[in-house]
Amino acid sequence: MDVFASLKAFLSVADEGGFAPAARKAGVATSSLTRQVDALEEHLTAVLFNRSTRSVTLTPAGEDYYVQAARIVADLEEANRSVSEREGTPRGLLRVSLPVAFARLHVAPVVPAFLRACPEVELEMIMTDEVVNLVEDRIDVAIRLGSLESSSLIARRLAPHRRILCASPAYLEERGEPLCPSDLAAHECLTFSYASGDRTWRFSCDGKEELVRVRGKLRANHSETLREVALAGLGLLLMPSWLVGPDIAAGTLRPLLTGWEANIGKTAASPDAGIYAVYQSDRRTSAKLRAFVDFLEASFGTPPYWDRCEPSEAIV
CATH class of the missing domain: 3.40.190.290 (D-Maltodextrin-Binding Protein; domain 2)
Known part of the structure; x- marks a missing residue:
C-alpha cells in the first residue's frame, strides 16, 4: 500500500464529501479511491467514514485522523516545495503574520509591487497583534516589533524601532x-x-x-x-x-x-529594539520567504523612510 497516496485519497474524499466528487476532481476512477481508502482503514484497523447511499461522513476516529493526516501531507508538500525552490524562482503559498497597524501602514501599500515582482507567490497575510506560534499556526515568517525574547528562531532586523x-x-x-x-x-x-x-x-x-x-x-x-x-x-x-x-x-x-x-x-536580555522578520531555521533556504523579506527591507530603506521625515519649520 502506498501510504501517502492513501492519505491523499482519504483527505480528498473528506474534503469533497464523497468518493464520486473526489474522483471527478482528481480525474480518476471512483473505484481507485475506494480501494485506497479501504486499504488505509484495513491498515489502521479503524473505520474512517460512515458510508450510505446518500452521504459519506467522517467517523469520530476519522475526524481525529483527518487533523493529523492533513498536517502530515501539508508538511511533506511544504518540504518538497522548499527543496525544489531553494535556488529557483519564488513560488507557492507564503503565510505571514504581521501587527495590524504596521501591516496596514507599511506592508499593505507595497504588497501589489511584491506580487507583481513575484507572480508565482501566493501571499496570505495574518494580521494580528498577538504573538503567534510559528509552528502551531503554520506561519512561514512573522514581522515583530520591539525587543525579541531569546528563542531558536532566526531573526533578521529590517529597521530600527524608535x-x-x-x-x-x-x-x-x-x-x-x-x-x-x-x-x-x-x-x-x-x-x-x-x-x-x-x-x-x-x-x-x-x-x-x-x-x-x-x-x-x-x-x-x-x-x-x-x-x-x-x-x-x-x-x-x-x-x-x-x-x-x-x-x-x-x-x-x-x-x-x-x-x-x-x-x-x-x-536587559534584548536591548536592541527593532522591526524583525522571524522564521524557523528550516525556512532559511526558502526563495519565496527570502524574496519577501528582501523586498520589505528594500522598501523600508536605510534609515527607514518614516525616520527620514523632518519636522516642518512651523514646529521648530
Whole structure:
C-alpha cells in the first residue's frame, strides 16, 4: 500500500464529501479511491467514514485522523516545495503574520509591487497583534516589533524601532511643554493597554535612566486610536516613529524631550529594539520567504523612510 497516496485519497474524499466528487476532481476512477481508502482503514484497523447511499461522513476516529493526516501531507508538500525552490524562482503559498497597524501602514501599500515582482507567490497575510506560534499556526515568517525574547528562531532586523514622545501644538499651547521626564507626571498621557497594566514610561540620557508613572483619561490597545486623540490635542503620546513620523513632518505633532531615549519595549536580555522578520531555521533556504523579506527591507530603506521625515519649520 502506498501510504501517502492513501492519505491523499482519504483527505480528498473528506474534503469533497464523497468518493464520486473526489474522483471527478482528481480525474480518476471512483473505484481507485475506494480501494485506497479501504486499504488505509484495513491498515489502521479503524473505520474512517460512515458510508450510505446518500452521504459519506467522517467517523469520530476519522475526524481525529483527518487533523493529523492533513498536517502530515501539508508538511511533506511544504518540504518538497522548499527543496525544489531553494535556488529557483519564488513560488507557492507564503503565510505571514504581521501587527495590524504596521501591516496596514507599511506592508499593505507595497504588497501589489511584491506580487507583481513575484507572480508565482501566493501571499496570505495574518494580521494580528498577538504573538503567534510559528509552528502551531503554520506561519512561514512573522514581522515583530520591539525587543525579541531569546528563542531558536532566526531573526533578521529590517529597521530600527524608535519611540517618540510627542503632542499636538494645541495641547502644548494649553498645557505647556515638559522639559524633563519627571514633568510628565503632571500631564495628560495617552497610554497603550499592556497586559501587565503597566503605565510606566522609561527614558535614558547619558547613562541615566528615569522612570515616570504616567496617568491619563484614555488607555487603548489600538495605537492608531491613541494617535487620533493626540492629534485632537487631548494628550501626550509615546509611539513608534513608523506611526507618528509623517505627523511630525507635517507639524501636526511635535517631538518632545528629544535629548532622551524612550526605553519602552527594551529588556536587559534584548536591548536592541527593532522591526524583525522571524522564521524557523528550516525556512532559511526558502526563495519565496527570502524574496519577501528582501523586498520589505528594500522598501523600508536605510534609515527607514518614516525616520527620514523632518519636522516642518512651523514646529521648530
